[in-house]
Amino acid sequence: MKSHKQIKDWGLGLTTPLIIAGPCSAETPEQIEQICKEMKEENMVPQLFRAGIWKPRTRPGSFEGIGEEGLKWMEIVRHNLNIPITVEVGNAAHAELALKHNVDVIWVGARTTVNPFAVQEIAEALRGSDVPVMVKNPMNPDLDLWVGALERMHAVGLDKLAAIHRGFSDAYDKRFRNKPNWSMPIHLKRVWKGMEVINDPSHIAGRRDGILEISQRAMNFGLDGLMIETHHNPDKAWSDAKQQVTPKALKEILTAIDFKEPLEAMAPDEKLQDLRRAVDHLDDQLLDILQERFAVIDQIGAHKREHHLTVFQSDRWKDVMESRTKKGVDKHLSEKFMKELLYCIHEESVKRQEKQLREAEALKK
C-alpha cells in the first residue's frame, strides 16, 4: 500500500489512506497486549489504534465498556506500538477523561451524533483543547445532522476534524448491518470541501467476510481511510464478535485492496485531460438542450394559461415518465437514474409554469 499525501496529519504523522485498527472494546490488559503483539509480529501496525472504553449498547445487560481504567491500557499501547490512540466519547465526562489521559484523537459514535445536546456538551468539554475529533455518521441517513455535529466541534475552535462513514440503520434492507448509502459520504465531501471521510467497513458489513468488499468500494469512491475492528480472538470478543478480524486477517485484507491514486498525487495526465475536455463539451450541449426545452415549456405554460388549464396534467406526466424511462433503459441508463432525472426536470417545469401563472395573475390585479 502506498501512502500518498500528508495533508492533515494533525501533528501525528498521519497519511492517507489512514488505517485505524484495534478492538471494538478494550476488555483486559492482556487482550490489548496480545493484539499489539500480533500486530507487531504481522508487521501490521496501524497508523492509529482504536478501542471502545465506553460502549453504547443497543440493549442493556451486555458489556458496557471497561471505563477509565482502559485509558491507562491505551496509554501503554501508544508507548508499545509508538502510534497515536483514539477512543469514543459519548458525553462531557468521557471527553474530560479522554483529555486527562492525553488521548490523541477522539471520536464521536453514531448513537451520539444523532443527539445535538450530547454533541454540544462534548464540544464544550473539548473547548480550548486542540484535540482532533472524528465524527461518525448518525444512525439515520441525515446529512445535516452529520454536518451539524462537525459544525458544533468547529464552532468551539476545534479544526482538526474528520468524518467516519459507518453506514445507516435500515429496518428493511438486511444485507448490511448498516446500509452504506455511498452518496452520503460523497455528498459530505462536496458540501465541506477538504473534509476527510474514513470508512468503517466493520460496522457496515457486520460480518468479517464482508469487510474486503466494502473497503474496496470505499477506496474506489475516494474515501480517505479505513477503520477496521481488530482482535486477537474475534470469536471471543466481548462486543461485535462477528465482525472483528485478527491482525493477520487485517493484513490480508489490506494487501488485497487495490488502493487508488488520488489525482493530486499524479503527474499531469494528458489522456484524462482530453476526456475531461470532452465531458465539458458534452455538458455545454446538455445545458443548451435544457435551455431550449425550458423555452418550449414556457410556451406550453402560456398556452395553458390562455386556455385556463391546470399546470400539472397527470396523464401526460405518466406518459412522459414511462416512455422516456424505457428509452433510457434501452440506452443502458439505469431505471432509477432515469426516474430521478425525469422527476427533477418535470418538477422544475411545473414550478416554472406555476410561477408564470402567478405572475400573470398579479399583473391582472
Ligand code: PEP
Ligand atoms: C464502535 O466503533 O465500536 C461503535 C460503537 O461504532 P458506531 O458508533 O459506529 O456504532
Ligand code: MN
Ligand atoms: Mn464495534
